[in-house]
Amino acid sequence: MSDAASWSQRAAQVGAVAHDAEDGLRRLAALWAGGRRPFDAESMARLAPYLGFVRVGAGKRLIVQDEPGEFMIVVLEGMVVVERQGAVANARLAEVRPGDVLGEMSLLDAGPRLSHCRTAEPCVLAVLETAQLLALMNDDAHLALLLLAALARRLSLRLRQTSTRLSALLGDA
Numbered sequence: 001m002s003d004a005a006s007w008s009q010r011a012a013q014v015g016a017v018a019h020d021a022e023d024g025l026r027r028l029a030a031l032w033a034g035g036r037r038p039f040d041a042e043s044m045a046r047l048a049p050y051l052g053f054v055r056v057g058a059g060k061r062l063i064v065q066d067e068p069g070e071f072m073i074v075v076l077e078g079m080v081v082v083e084r085q086g087a088v089a090n091a092r093l094a095e096v097r098p099g100d101v102l103g104e105m106s107l108l109d110a111g112p113r114l115s116h117c118r119t120a121e122p123c124v125l126a127v128l129e130t131a132q133l134l135a136l137m138n139d140d141a142h143l144a145l146l147l148l149a150a151l152a153r154r155l156s157l158r159l160r161q162t163s164t165r166l167s168a169l170l171g172d173a
Contacts, residue, residue, distance in 0.1 A: 005064065005067055005070065006070050006071070006129070007052065007070065007071040007127050007129050010062065010071070011054060011127075013061075014056050014057075014060035014061065014062060014119075015056070015057060015060065016054040016055065016056045016125075017054060017055050018052075018053070018054060018055075019053040019054050019055045019124050019125075020053065021048060021051075021053050023053075024051070024053030024076060024124065024126055025044055025045070025047075025048050025051075025053075027076040027077065027098070027124065028044065028051075028074060028076060028126050029041065029044045031074075031076065031098055031099035032099065032150065039146060039150070043143060043146060046140060046143050047136075047143060047147065050128060050132040050133070050135065050136045051126045051127065051128055051132070052126070052127040052128075052129075053076075053124070053125070053126055053127075054124070054125050054127060055122065055123070055124055055125075056119050056122070056123050056125060057119065057122050058119050058120060058121045058122050059118065059119060059120075060118065060119045061116060061117070061118050062080065062102065062117045062118065062119065062125075063102060063103050063113050063115070063116060063117035064113060064116060065084065065085055065112075065113055065114065065115050065116045066112045066113060067112065067113050068106065068110060068111075068112055068113075069103050069105070069106020069107050069110070069111070069112070069113055069130075070106075070107075070129060070130050071103060071107065071127055071128065071129045071130065072101060072102065072103040072104040072106075072107040072127070072128050073101070073102045073103055073117075073125050073126070073127055074099070074100070074101050074102075074125065074126040074127075074128075075096050075097060075098050075099070075100050075101075075102070075123060075124075075125060076098055076123075076124040076125060076126055077098055077122075077123060077124035078098070078119060078120070078121045078122055078123030078124065079095055079096065079097055079119075079120045079121050079123070080095070080096040080100075080102060080117050080118065080119055080120060080123060081094075081095055081096075081117070081118050081119075081120045082094040082095070082096060082102070082115050082116070082117050083115055083116045083117075083118065084114070084115045084116070085115075085116060093115055095120070096117070100154075101151065101154050102117050103117070104151050104154070104155065105155070107128070107130060107133065108151070133147075
């Protein structure tokens with residue numbers, strides 16, 4: 001396993017450029033509207049200082065399989081391909097679109113990344129680093145709880161989708 005790459009290191013590697021925070025926040029609010037405890041405008045405004053907003057070109061590897069996770073990404077525009085490199089073959093696992101999150105599992109459990117994530121087209125991204133998540137927990141526990149609940153819902157949905165696919169493969173569906 002390799003050392004954890006910070007977002008600033010990865011941003012430099014992929015040529016990420018800053019994106020307008022106001023526009024990024026507006027996009028995030030629109031994509032994350034709804035749910036049981038939605039982020040209102042005031043919550044989004046409080047969340048903004050903890051996020052980075054960037055543009056990344058096509059064909060850039062945002063997340064590297066097996067590295068420890070120090071950041072998560074929310075896709076605001078564009079598409080990211082999730083791929084798993086195996087001993088024998090590579091598999092395309094998913095196409096991630098606006099509103100979807102990448103890297104949250106490793107951000108939360110400090111485990112290694114399970115796959116590679118590569119931009120399939122130019123993307124606008126929101127990035128949350130481990131240090132910013134910890135600062136948010138210290139500074140605004142209620143807002144951190146809203147964010148963690150949103151991530152838990154997304155993880156739950158992904159697990160349900162995976163379970164459904166597995167059941168279909170096993171002939172249980």
